[in-house]
Amino acid sequence: MEYILAIDQGTTSTRAFIYGSDGACVCGARREFPQIYPRPGWVEHVPEDIMRSADEVISEVLNKSGLNAGDIAAAGITNQRETTLVWDKKTGEPVYNAIVWQCRRTADYCKRLAAEGFSERIYNKTGLVPDAYFSATKIKWILDNVQGARERAERGELCFGTVDTYLMWRLSAGKIFATDYTNAARTMLFNIHTLEWDGELLRLFDVPRSMLPEVFPSAHGYGEISVGALKGVRVCGVAGDQQAALFGQGCFKAGDIKNTYGTGCFLLMNTGDKPVKSANGLVTTLGASASGKPCYVLEGSVFSGGATVQWLRDGLKIIKSAKASETAAKKVKDNGGVYLVPAFTGLGAPYWDSSARATVTGITRGTTANHIIRAALESIAFRVYDVAVAMERDSGCTISRLAADGGASANNFLMQFQADVLKKEVARARSTESTSMGAAYLAGLASGIYSSEKEISKIRRSLGERIFRPSADEEERLKLLAGWNAAVAKARTSQIL
Secondary structure, three states: OOOEEEEEEEOOEEEEEEEEEEOOOOEEEEOOOOEEOOOOOOOOOOOHHHHHHHHHHHHHHHHHHOOOHHHHEEEEHHHHHHHEEEEEOOOEEEOEEEEOOOOOOOHHHHHHHHHHOOOOHHHHHHHHOOOOOHHHHHHHHHHOOOOOOOHHEEEEEEEEEEEEHHHHHHOOOOOOOOEEEEHHHHOOEEEOOEOOOOOOOHHHHHOOHHHHEEEOEEEEEEOOOOOOOOOOOEEEEEEEHHHHHHHHHHOOOOOEEEEEEOOOEEEEEEEEEOOOOOOOEEEEEOOOOOOOOOOEOOOOOEEOHHHHHHHHHHHHHOOOOHHHHHHHHOOOOOOOOOOOOOOOEEEOHHHHHHOOOOOOOOOOHHHOOOHHHHHHHHHHHHHHHHHHHHHHHHOOOOOOOEEEOOHHHHHHHHHHHHHHHHHOOOEEOOOHHHHHHHHHHHHHHHHOOOOHHHHHHHHHHHHOEEEOOOOOOHHHHHHHHHHHHHHHHHHHHHOOO
C-alpha cells in the first residue's frame, strides 16, 4: 500500500486526508480559521491563520494514521480559488491580508472595465467576465492601496499567488513558486488558449510579470516540501477546488458533468480539448489535466444551494437541522403548487439578474411549513437544471448523468428530485469528498502510483456509488418546470412591481 496526503484548503477551514493507493480514505482532520470583514462586502483572511491550520491538520492526520513523512509517497493540494496573496520574495512576509474570492471591494472598478468595452477582450483571452470575483483586480488593489507595494513590485521584490502557490512557497521555504493551469485560469491574467500569462492583460491591470509564479499542469512534480511534518515529501498534484472535484468524480470525457451541492452549487462540464464559448452566461475555464494538453470546462454557479436550507433553519426557524428538511419534504405528496425562487443575492447563471429577489409563490390557506420546505429543496434542483440545460445548449453535448458531491448531496429527497427534473441519472459517490480525492488522484498520477485515468475510474467504481434514476411522470415533470419558470419570471419582475 502506498499513501497520498491531500490538503484541502477552503474558505472557512483547512482539511487534510490520507488516502491509500486503493482509493480508500485512511483518516482526515479539519481546522476552522477566522474570517475578517473590515467593511461591508469586504472579506479577508490572515495568511498566517491559513498556514497554521494547514500545519495542524497535516500533523493530526499523520498522528491519527500512525504514519510519518517517509510513508507518504506524494502530496496533493486543492484550494479555494481566486483568493489573492502578495508577499515579500525574500522574507515571505505578506504585505496585506489575503483578499478572499467573495470580496467585492473592486466591483466598481470591474463595472468601469465593462463600460469601457473591455469585457469581450477579457473573455476571449480568459473565458471570464470582468468581476471582483477573480484575482487580477485584487492584485491591483493591493499594489495601489498598500504603501510602497507598487514600487516594491516593480523592483521585483514581491510575489503574487493564489492559496496553492502560497502553501507551496511556505512548505518549501521559498523553493517552489508555482501554480497550476486551473488556478492560473481564475486570475483573469492567464490566456487559456496560449497557456501563458497574457502581456496585454498584465498591462491593463498594471501587474508586473516578475510577481507571477510558473504555471504547470495539475498533475506535475512541483517540488519537495522542506519544512514541517511532511519534510521530504513531493507535491505532485495541484488544482482549484471545483476542478479537483470534477477530476475526483472521474469526469474525464467531454460531456461529463458534476455538481457540488455546497452553500452554493458549482456545475462543471468537461468539454475536452476545445474551449466552448458560452452564449448562456457560463464561464469557460481550464480543468485539471494529467497531461500537458489543456482540458477545458464550462462552469456555472448557483448562488444559493445549501444556503437556502440554512435560511429555513436560521431565518424562518422551521427546521432544526439541514437533515430534518428531507423528513419534512417527504411528509407532503407534492409541493402543493408552492415554488421558492432562492434569489437572495440575485440570480446567477444563466440569468445573471442581480435585481431578482427571493420569492415564494402559490401560497394558499392549505400551505404548510412542509410545503415550503419541499419547495426550498426543489428550488435547488430547479436551479441546477437551469444551468445544466445551458451547458447542453452551449456544448452540443447531451448529458447522460450528473455526478453529485458536497454536503447537500446527502439529502436523498433532493437527489431523487434532481434525477426526476433533469430526466437523467444522478450518481452520488459513497464518499462525498471528491475535492480532496481529486487532488490525491492527480498526485498519484504524477508520482507513478496510478498509471492512467482508466485505472482511477476502476478504483472509483470499486469504492461504490448510489444511483438515483428518474422515475417521474413526464406530464408531471413538464408541469413542474412550467410552474418553476413562471415563478422565476415573477422573481425577476418583483422589483418593478
